[in-house]
Amino acid sequence: MxxxxxxxxxxxxxxxxxxxxxxxxxxxxxxxxxxxxxxxxxxxxxxxxxxxxxINGLTGLSYIEVTDGELRIGAMTRHAQLLDSAVAGQRFAILHDAERVIADPVVRLWGTVGGSLCQADPSEDLSAAFAALKATMVIQNLTGTRTVHAREFHTGPYETVVAPGELLTEIRIAIVPGGGSAYQKVGRRVGDWPIGAAGAAIWLDNGSDSGTIADAGIGLTAVGAEHFSAAAAEDFLRGAPATQETFARAGQIAAEHCRPVSDQRGPADYKRHLAGELTARALGAALARATGAGPLPPVQRSPGQRSPGSPRPRRGGS
Amino acid sequence: MQIAVSVNGTEYSRVIEPRLLLIHFIRDDLGLTGSHWGCDTSNCGACVVWLDDLPVKSCTVLAAMADGRRVLTVEGLERRGELDPVQQGFAHCHGLQCGFCTPGMMLTARWLLDRNPDPSEQEIREAISGQICRCTGYENIVRSVRWAAEHESAAADRDHHGLGDGSEGDDLA
The missing domain is CATH 3.30.43.10 (Uridine Diphospho-n-acetylenolpyruvylglucosamine Reductase, domain 2)
Known part of the structure; x- marks a missing residue:
């Protein structure tokens, strides 16, 4: 027991x-x-x-709203509430992609957005989604409020900048026109932590008519990416044409910069492969949404399946 | 610490250790052994009960967190001496063999049908995807929930299932 x-x-x-x-x-x-x-x-x-x-009694921290050009999510918002939120899904489809593959429906009724972030598991999905969206975390203590960029929020596995005496109260995401976002995860079974997962947000120059990337955000989880992100790949994407070739190269760069470790979910080289492939796919899905081409179906392959031409992954550790 | 919890409409007040899990409170302190204690790791869902209006894996919440709230267990599913349509569905469609997962399955099914009275097979499978059955292969569980949905729509004028103070007609969906 x-x-x-x-x-x-x-x-x-x-x-x-x-x-x-x-x-x-x-x-x-x-x-x-x-x-x-x-x-x-x-x-x-x-x-x-x-x-x-x-803090389950703090129902005032459970909300999803658009205020001052930002989507604001209260820290006590349950996963199921975020998944049910039309405004969150319309503005940032990546959040619904990610929520759909977090745990299972019953767990999602109770687990909270803020709790997941503060738990700071290195395989946590929303940490990558918020890193891709370049979100801001609002932290409160008895003397006031401070804001921290999503990419400065985590200080290590299971560690965040939230100090003793402080409480994460809100997550804010700036709403910028011309954007699209998506999340792609590969896990061993439904509801499990990812073997690897990638989120992408993309903003096109002058809105959705041009084919040039104004800005991009990439979030990676479970693959040892610094700050759950891929800064070098984002630098490469800025100003580049929004094409599959660009995305494939960005995926390669993201894969080169992460530091996955072998464990019971899979060997490091397979995780690195996932980081690259899922980054490229998430960018493609994000572009389709930014240009109104509609959401691509979510990809959830089992490790045994592979796309044509991709290297064959080694067997997992268990 | 002292907690007061309404379980299946009955008020219970008990002194507990804060670390006591809700499933053990229900089974050991209250003697309601219909809820099953399975994997202990929030994976199997045998321990699902309702906390206020939502199903929860009761091995992963503290009894202290239920203080001042309402709990519904499988013992409270029947109404006016009649089995809930979900329970009838499991009986009619052989939705169980060993029965270990059944209470959790039925409480999640009840919640699903309250939200979605006419779920597709896919929606039923998604709803119970956090719960494990090692006997049925899930086929008969899905059929049982469909049976309940179909028979419930036929009896739509019946009082909706509720929990709380035992009064009938509580609408908690």
Whole structure:
């Protein structure tokens, strides 16, 4: 039987109350949101907080809205709410692509957007999606609010810039015309963490009529990409023509710059292959959406299948 | 700590350790063993119950998180002495063999039908994709949920299933 170690429990009734509790209980306190990552880790003693501060009562942090040219997502928004949000899907289809392949429908009812980000698992999907979208995180403490770029949010596996006494409250994404976005994930089974996944956002010059890339964002997860992104590939894309050849080259650059490790989900060279291939595919799907060509069907291949011409992956580690 | 939880319409007040998982509270503290404790890792879904209006894998929430909320377990699915259409569907279509996954499957199916009274086979399979059955190959579970959908639409004038204080007609969908 797996049960968490002894822990104290406090129920926060407001953001200020949560911040007061976090300040009082110090660095050994952990925020309890959906709990669908934290509680399993507590069962395994990978996390052993002294105090849990339950913020499930903070329903005011559960919202998705467009304000001042930004999509704003409250940190306590459940995965299912983000997946159900028409405005989020219209503006940033990558979010729906990613949410559709996070865990399973029942887990998505409880797991939260902010909790997933703060858990900071190196294979987490939304971290890559928000990195691709160049989102901004809003962090609150008792003295005020600060904002951090998505790519400065994670400081390492299971580590973020959210300090003891602080709470992630909101994620903001600037709405820029001429954009499209998509997410492509390969996993061993439905609902599992990815073997590798890539998100892409693309913005075309002068809106969607031109074929030149004004800006692009690439998010990578589970493949050891620095800050869940691929900065060199993005540099290559800026000003380039939006073609499959460009995307294939960007994928190669992204693959060269990531540092995947072999584990039970697959060998490093296969993950590197996925980083390149999925980056190219996500860019292609993002372009189709930016130009109104409509969404491409999501690609979810099992490791046994391969596209023509791609190197044959070695067998996985298990 | 002291918690007060409404389970299948009955109020329970208990002193618990904060680390107690909801599934163990339901089974061991309340003696409601219809909910099954399976994989312990949020993968199998045998422990699915409703917390307020939504299904949850009760091995992955603390009983403390249910304080002040409503829980629905398989024991609370029947209404007025009659099995829920989902339960009837599982009986009619042989939706179970060993029965271990069944309570969780039925609670998720109930939630699906409340949101989507006429789900396609694909929608049913998606809804239960976080739950594992090792007997049926899922075919008869899908048939059971379809059976419930079809028989429910025929009996649409019946009170909607609800939970809470035991009063009938609560609309929680």
């Amino acid at each position: 797996q049960v968490p170690a002894y822990v104290e429990y406090e129920k926060a009734t407001s953001v200020d109350h949560a911040l007061t509790l976090l300040a009082r209980f110090g660095p050994e306190a952990r925020v309890l949101a959906g709990g669908h990552s934290l509680i399993p880790m507590m069962k395994l003693r990978l996390a052993q907080p002294e105090t849990l501060i339950d």
